[in-house]
Amino acid sequence: MSNEKVNAKNITEDEYFYGHKACAGCGGSVAVRLVLKVLGKRTFSVLPAGCMSAVGFIYPQMAFSTNAMIAPFPATGAMISGVAAGAKALGIKDFHAVGIAGDGGTADIGFQALSGAIDRGDNIIYICYDNEAYMNTGIQKSGLTPYGTKTTTSPAGENLPGSIRQKKNMFEIVAAHDIDYAATCSIGYPNDFLNKLKKAKEIKGTSYIHVYASCPTGWGSPTNTSIDLAKKAVDCGLWYLAEYENGEFKLNKNPKRFISVKDYLLSQGRFKHLKEEDINVIIKNRDKKWEKIRKNWL
Amino acid sequence: MEKPKLVEYKRPKHINDYPTGPTTEGGKLVEKNAGWRTYKPVVDKEKCVNCLRCYLVCPDGVIFKSEGKVDIDYDFCKGCGICEYECKLDAIKMIKEDK
Numbered sequence: 216m217s218n219e220k221v222n223a224k225n226i227t228e229d230e231y232f233y234g235h236k237a238c239a240g241c242g243g244s245v246a247v248r249l250v251l252k253v254l255g256k257r258t259f260s261v262l263p264a265g266c267m268s269a270v271g272f273i274y275p276q277m278a279f280s281t282n283a284m285i286a287p288f289p290a291t292g293a294m295i296s297g298v299a300a301g302a303k304a305l306g307i308k309d310f311h312a313v314g315i316a317g318d319g320g321t322a323d324i325g326f327q328a329l330s331g332a333i334d335r336g337d338n339i340i341y342i343c344y345d346n347e348a349y350m351n352t353g354i355q356k357s358g359l360t361p362y363g364t365k366t367t368t369s370p371a372g373e374n375l376p377g378s379i380r381q382k383k384n385m386f387e388i389v390a391a392h393d394i395d396y397a398a399t400c401s402i403g404y405p406n407d408f409l410n411k412l413k414k415a416k417e418i419k420g421t422s423y424i425h426v427y428a429s430c431p432t433g434w435g436s437p438t439n440t441s442i443d444l445a446k447k448a449v450d451c452g453l454w455y456l457a458e459y460e461n462g463e464f465k466l467n468k469n470p471k472r473f474i475s476v477k478d479y480l481l482s483q484g485r486f487k488h489l490k491e492e493d494i495n496v497i498i499k500n501r502d503k504k505w506e507k508i509r510k511n512w513l
Numbered sequence: 514m515e516k517p518k519l520v521e522y523k524r525p526k527h528i529n530d531y532p533t534g535p536t537t538e539g540g541k542l543v544e545k546n547a548g549w550r551t552y553k554p555v556v557d558k559e560k561c562v563n564c565l566r567c568y569l570v571c572p573d574g575v576i577f578k579s580e581g582k583v584d585i586d587y588d589f590c591k592g593c594g595i596c597e598y599e600c601k602l603d604a605i606k607m608i609k610e611d612k
Contacts, residue, residue, distance in 0.1 A: 280540025
């Protein structure tokens with residue numbers, strides 16, 4: 216494994232996801248673009264139903280210049296395993312099999328296939344770009360939608376603050392499979408993301424990367440703040456950058472002081488309705504989570 | 514630099530011109546995204562120090578390296594303004610498109 220860090224200067228100038236029809240300021244497309252830039256031309260990408268397959272494959276406009284295909288919604292994990300097995304049977308050695316699914320396609324609908332793929336231990340990479348709801352179908356609540364989010368299936372009103380459930384601990388659920396490599400990233404920290412991708416690329420075995428990617432359309436935020444919001448989510452402690460490798464958790468970024476959660480939340484339309492008491496619930500849960508993280512992952 | 518290319522799309526005239534099955538060649542673009550834009554980013558090459566932050570975080574990958582600075586492919590820029598927002602040196606400005 217080479218120790219050289221990937222950065223903007225030494226990464227390939229080729230673009231493998233270009234001319235797609237994602238909304239302006241789409242965080243998911245930053246994630247897909249960087250994934251393919253790190254993995255390179257010889258990548259088989261599998262995308263289930265979701266924004267990235269909807270915006271990338273619009274015949275005759277084909278935004279992917281790597282080999283890419285659309286999987287049935289629940290089948291991403293199974294299909295990457297199949298691609299890897301197929302390539303092996305054909306004697307192809309120099310390739311990467313990657314699945315790129317959204318949060319619903321990973322934590323809810325595609326969950327059993329992902330679990331099965333990790334169990335088989337194939338040499339594959341699974342990317343979950345997490346924008347915290349089913350954005351492609353019109354912003355419905357998913358298993359990764361956090362507390363207090365207004366979506367079309369968890370409307371905010373007098374009695375409820377929007378979604379009343381916490382985000383699933385997807386990273387820890389995946390790590391509990393004793394996977395070879397798992398990591399959480401954010402598009403707000405692109406260099407950290409690139410180097411975790413590089414690690415996933417070089418590790419022989421199953422890798423899972425959970426990348427926090429903003430969605431201006433679903434979050435009700437200005438298009439130009441997408442990257443900034445994904446960064447602020449980490450800085451205010453509602454998201455974390457960590458890795459799981461060789462059976463150990465490792466926290467990559469331990470902020471000394473969190474920035475204001477309230478500012479982060481209220482800058483987005485999906486949280487505009489939150490009252491002081493709801494924000495306090497979110498802060499309380501964050502502190503509880505971080506207490507555990509700092510105790511066990513440092 | 515290799516990236517999907519803009520080509521002219523000819524509508525199929527005969528059934529034989531259609532692709533066999535739901536597969537087709539990748540990296541083929543038939544339409545520009547430039548029409549989505551109200552504001553366009555303009556790089557001030559005097560101020561740009563080539564930190565490449567904008568290049569890394571552009572959702573559309575339209576910012577490319579050119580002669581030690583960055584340049585923009587206006588055919589596919591959607592004008593989201595992330596580059597202007599992220600540029601710490603104010604070297605990118607969003608300017609209203611002329612009609």
